[in-house]
Amino acid sequence: MHCDLIIIGAGPAGMAAAATAAQIGLTVVVLDEQPRPGGQIYRDVDRVAPLRGDILGRDFTEGTALTAGLDHPNIHHIAGAVVWSVEEAVSVHYTRAGQSHRVTGKRILLATGALERPMPLPGWTLPGVMTVGAGQIMLKQSGLVSARAVLVGAGPLLYLLAVQMLRAGAPPLALVETQTKGDALRAIRHVLGALHGWRDLRNGLAMLYELWRGGVPRYLAATDIAIEGAAHAEALRFVSGGKAHRIAAGSVFLHHGVVPNTQAARTIGIAHRWDAGQACFAPELDVWGQTAVKTVFIAGDGARIGGAKVARVAGALAALQIAQQLGRITAPQRDQKARSLVRRLQAERAIRPFLDAAYPPMAQALSPQDNTIVCRCEEVTAGDIRRSAQLGCLGPNQAKAFCRAGMGPCQGRYCGLTVSAVLAQENMRSMGETGYFRIRSPIKPVTLAELASAEDTQGHE
Amino acid sequence: MKTVSEFHSLNASTALVSVWYRGRRLDLPEGANLAAALLAVGITSFRETPVSGAPRGPYCMMGACFDCLVTIEGVTRQACMLEVSAGLRISSLADPQGGQDAL
Ligand SMILES: Cc1cc2nc3c(=O)[nH]c(=O)nc-3n(C[C@H](O)[C@H](O)[C@H](O)COP(=O)(O)OP(=O)(O)OC[C@H]3O[C@@H](n4cnc5c(N)ncnc54)[C@H](O)[C@@H]3O)c2cc1C
Ligand code: FES
Numbered sequence: 001m002h003c004d005l006i007i008i009g010a011g012p013a014g015m016a017a018a019a020t021a022a023q024i025g026l027t028v029v030v031l032d033e034q035p036r037p038g039g040q041i042y043r044d045v046d047r048v049a050p051l052r053g054d055i056l057g058r059d060f061t062e063g064t065a066l067t068a069g070l071d072h073p074n075i076h077h078i079a080g081a082v083v084w085s086v087e088e089a090v091s092v093h094y095t096r097a098g099q100s101h102r103v104t105g106k107r108i109l110l111a112t113g114a115l116e117r118p119m120p121l122p123g124w125t126l127p128g129v130m131t132v133g134a135g136q137i138m139l140k141q142s143g144l145v146s147a148r149a150v151l152v153g154a155g156p157l158l159y160l161l162a163v164q165m166l167r168a169g170a171p172p173l174a175l176v177e178t179q180t181k182g183d184a185l186r187a188i189r190h191v192l193g194a195l196h197g198w199r200d201l202r203n204g205l206a207m208l209y210e211l212w213r214g215g216v217p218r219y220l221a222a223t224d225i226a227i228e229g230a231a232h233a234e235a236l237r238f239v240s241g242g243k244a245h246r247i248a249a250g251s252v253f254l255h256h257g258v259v260p261n262t263q264a265a266r267t268i269g270i271a272h273r274w275d276a277g278q279a280c281f282a283p284e285l286d287v288w289g290q291t292a293v294k295t296v297f298i299a300g301d302g303a304r305i306g307g308a309k310v311a312r313v314a315g316a317l318a319a320l321q322i323a324q325q326l327g328r329i330t331a332p333q334r335d336q337k338a339r340s341l342v343r344r345l346q347a348e349r350a351i352r353p354f355l356d357a358a359y360p361p362m363a364q365a366l367s368p369q370d371n372t373i374v375c376r377c378e379e380v381t382a383g384d385i386r387r388s389a390q391l392g393c394l395g396p397n398q399a400k401a402f403c404r405a406g407m408g409p410c411q412g413r414y415c416g417l418t419v420s421a422v423l424a425q426e427n428m429r430s431m432g433e434t435g436y437f438r439i440r441s442p443i444k445p446v447t448l449a450e451l452a453s454a455e456d457t458q459g460h461e
Numbered sequence: 462m463k464t465v466s467e468f469h470s471l472n473a474s475t476a477l478v479s480v481w482y483r484g485r486r487l488d489l490p491e492g493a494n495l496a497a498a499l500l501a502v503g504i505t506s507f508r509e510t511p512v513s514g515a516p517r518g519p520y521c522m523m524g525a526c527f528d529c530l531v532t533i534e535g536v537t538r539q540a541c542m543l544e545v546s547a548g549l550r551i552s553s554l555a556d557p558q559g560g561q562d563a564l
Contacts, residue, residue, distance in 0.1 A: 033524060033542065035544065040523065051471075051472075052471060055471075082524075082542075115521075115525055116521065125515065125517065125520075125528075126516075127505040127506045127507075127516050127517060127518030128467065128505055128518065129520070130519060130520050130521070130522065131520060131521050131522075133521065133522070133523065134519065134520065134521050134522035134523070137522040137523060138468070138494075138497050138500070138522060139471075141494055141497070142472075142493060142494050142497035142498070142501070143470055143471035143472040144468040144469070144470055144471070144497055144500065144501055145468060145469050145471060146467055146468055146469075147467055147468065147469055148467065168469075168471060169469075170469055231506060231516050232505055232506070232516075250467035251467050251468075261525075376517075376520070376526065376528060377527065378512060379510060379512040379513055379515070408527070409527040409530075410525060410526050410527045413525045413526065414520075414521070414525070414526050444524075445537070447536060449536075
């Protein structure tokens with residue numbers, strides 16, 4: 001199969017890019033491993049909005065405008081397509097229903113979104129402990145809500161899930177929040193900027209008010225957090241307000257922010273730099289989202305955390321530049337279309353510095369105690385990583401050889417940032433100097449049988 | 462194995478189909494997300510880790526953590542990326558039938 005633009009990810013960034021490119025006349029293939037479009041925020045929105053739109057709110061249901069944009073003769077959306085390899089000379093391999101396929105094109109847009117920041121705490125590998133995003137995915141996609149849940153960490157997504165659970169008639173037992181008074185003071189500097197994003201501020205305050213009215217207890221500036229349980233999460237222990245607390249719970253949902261999912265970009269050598277404000281690695285891009293690998297663009301939370309509205313605008317901007325480079329519009333036409341988008345981008349980004357400062361990653365999870373598991377796949381602890389550093393290990397790629405951290409099937413998605421952070425602390429080097437895991441294809445598992453089937457189908461494509 | 466679910470379902474009743482989980486018959490909603498459907502009937506541990514044998518269940522629900530791994534027809538799969546269909550035979554990683562592992 002061949003097209004002008006291959007988009008990986010049918011979230012807001014990918015969907016907006018597809019619609020913009022298709023309207024200009026480009027042929028587009030959109031690949032997403034999910035069975036239906038929407039991405040993380042609008043997960044399964046077409047099917048779910050009529051069922052639970054009241055619980056999930058307008059910020060969810062408005063996603064149907066984007067999914068509707070995929071219905072265009074120039075767009076071929078392939079659902080259930082798990083992308084396992086991206087090549088700069090422009091092709092993408094994916095598996096679908098047990099077969100491997102290849103699409104070729106002229107440009108690739110990576111719109112693979114964010115991952116939740118790793119949150120290694122004692123007991124975080126127990127069944128019953130999940131991410132807040134996972135709790136939300138279950139509520140959205142499957143209509144399941146935990147009966148005895150505690151939400152732990154920091155950030156707007158924590159409040160959003162709590163409010164949605166409240167509306168669903170199953171309020172969480174408590175919110176155990178990790179941001180501190182110092183964080184609030186640091187955030188004040190950004191309040192003026194955030195006022196440009198007053199709608200987001202108002203929504204945030206409305207959520208807090210709804211939680212207060214719903215009687216959901218909030219514990220602030222929590223430290224010394226641990227999940228207890230033998231074969232399943234049974235309780236959460238923590239210290240807040242100078243007192244030790246224990247809450248018996250059946251589910252513990254963790255969250256302290258999202259970070260760009262850089263897996264695909266890293267396999268083709270795209271450079272990433274440490275973003276201190278967002279405490280994550282982000283790919284180096286120009287204003288249109290183009291990488292130094294000229295055939296590959298990145299948009300959305302995979303480029304820089306900005307949320308759904310920013311993702312949508314960034315996707316459209318990337319599509320305009322791609323259309324110009326492929327000779328479908330002139331540079332002045334591109335600029336004319338881009339002007340209002342850039343203004344929107346600035347407005348939608350206004351709240352970010354405030355949020356990043358008000359809800360920073362939790363200190364305990366950035367520097368876990370020695371016996372806390374960091375690499376879930378290989379069960380490598382923070383102590384193992386520190387010992388590697390003491391033996392001379394400077395970077396995460398060496399750590400793989402020293403202690404197997406990052407060697408499992410998740411390819412470091414839920415340990416990479418912690419491994420880098422612990423090594424950086426031990427060696428007293430910066431995150432930029434310490435670097436990140438080298439990632440190689442396949443970024444998703446592919447079986448020999450699926451590969452064998454690729455040869456069979458390629459002739460028909 | 463825990464069999465009391467930690468989750469409420471907001472769904473109106475949907476058509477159930479039979480699947481086999483570690484040799485036990487379960488009736489799950491057709492087309493539902495497999496990981497969510499197992500959690501909903503009280504199955505919270507999907508596998509034991511190869512290193513220490515610790516129980517693990519779904520963590521991310523978005524195909525990224527690989528903690529929800531199960532074996533279906535000899536192939537290791539992520540339960541959170543699958544839909545329930547009639548007759549699925551799900552076993553744990555420890556007893557794969559055929560041993561066709563992912564690369
Ligand atoms: C679990 C989770 C829940 C979130 N919920 C909310 C929310 O409720 N409200 C909110 O404002 N923000 C939420 N966010 C933040 C979210 O990142 C942004 O709001 C927004 O969804 C980003 O849009 P995007 O288009 O960049 O990426 P996404 O919406 O994340 O879309 C990326 C898409 O890429 C696909 N993909 C990734 N890798 C591959 C691959 N290898 N092969 C095929 N497909 C692939 C994914 O299936 C996904 O559909 C959530 C984030 C996460 C991680
Ligand atoms: S729960 Fe994380 S991959 Fe399935």
